[in-house]
Amino acid sequence: MSSDMHWTTRSARAGLRSLANFVWPQRSIISGERHGGDAPLTPEDFGRVNFLNGAGCRRCGAPMEVDLGSDTICGACTAKAPAWDQARAAIAYDDASRQSILELKHAGRRDGLDTMATWMALAGRDILPETDWLVPVPLHYQRLASRGFNQSAWLAQGVSRKTGTLALVDALSRKRNTPSQGGLTARQRRRNVAGAFEVRKSRQGRIKGSAVTLVDDVLTTGATLAACTKALKRAGAARVNVLVLARVVREADVTI
Ligand SMILES: [Zn+2]
Numbered sequence: 001m002s003s004d005m006h007w008t009t010r011s012a013r014a015g016l017r018s019l020a021n022f023v024w025p026q027r028s029i030i031s032g033e034r035h036g037g038d039a040p041l042t043p044e045d046f047g048r049v050n051f052l053n054g055a056g057c058r059r060c061g062a063p064m065e066v067d068l069g070s071d072t073i074c075g076a077c078t079a080k081a082p083a084w085d086q087a088r089a090a091i092a093y094d095d096a097s098r099q100s101i102l103e104l105k106h107a108g109r110r111d112g113l114d115t116m117a118t119w120m121a122l123a124g125r126d127i128l129p130e131t132d133w134l135v136p137v138p139l140h141y142q143r144l145a146s147r148g149f150n151q152s153a154w155l156a157q158g159v160s161r162k163t164g165t166l167a168l169v170d171a172l173s174r175k176r177n178t179p180s181q182g183g184l185t186a187r188q189r190r191r192n193v194a195g196a197f198e199v200r201k202s203r204q205g206r207i208k209g210s211a212v213t214l215v216d217d218v219l220t221t222g223a224t225l226a227a228c229t230k231a232l233k234r235a236g237a238a239r240v241n242v243l244v245l246a247r248v249v250r251e252a253d254v255t256i
Pocket of ligand 1: 057058059060061062073074075076077078
């Protein structure tokens with residue numbers, strides 16, 4: 001009896017939700033404004049997104065003015081190479097994209113996921129064919145329990161659906177519930193996440209000798225992605241690349 005009621009309530013809710021989507025128009029993931037089209041953003045909003053699919057540093061994904069092909073490396077990576085092998089970013093993390101990413105991360109807004117995954121699949125088109133596993137940056141289980149979802153796992157699954165590359169969403173675990181990286185300096189961020197990740201014992205056999213592409217929503221200083229890379233390489237990953245939706249672009253990264 002009670003399970004029947006539960007089922008009825010659930011299907012009624014699902015019905016109301018689809019009715020709501022039908023009655024109220026889409027809200028743009030970029031401007032937040034409602035519009036009549038089917039897509040999660042208007043052509044005008046699309047024009048505001050800063051795509052990073054031009055010349056870029058092969059190691060960190062920073063946009064650059066000169067394209068030297070597969071040898072394009074920025075000054076920062078020449079001075080100190082990142083822990084991972086190569087990185088690709090789909091869009092710049094800026095005034096245009098910030099709202100869409102915060103809504104994905106904190107409110108669990110999913111209607112832009114398919115579009116975001118397409119952008120990431122395009123940005124990673126040269127590294128994804130050689131990828132064995134897409135592995136998202138994990139949340140600590142306590143944060144996962146309170147938030148209810150991991151936006152990086154959603155993005156990894158989205159890219160997997162677009163490209164057929166397999167996702168191993170539980171390969172990494174976060175051992176410590178580290179404080180948020182917000183407001184910390186680059187050095188503090190590195191210290192905050194150092195040694196915070198490990199490859200789950202049950203997944204070590206799959207990671208050993210494999211080519212992994214780590215997936216995250218935003219690359220800021222790269223401290224979290226570097227800590228995850230080290231954990232994967234400790235477990236024997238042959239190659240670790242990085243694919244993010246958005247990247248913070250600083251003036252210092254643009255010089256070569
Ligand atoms: Zn670089």
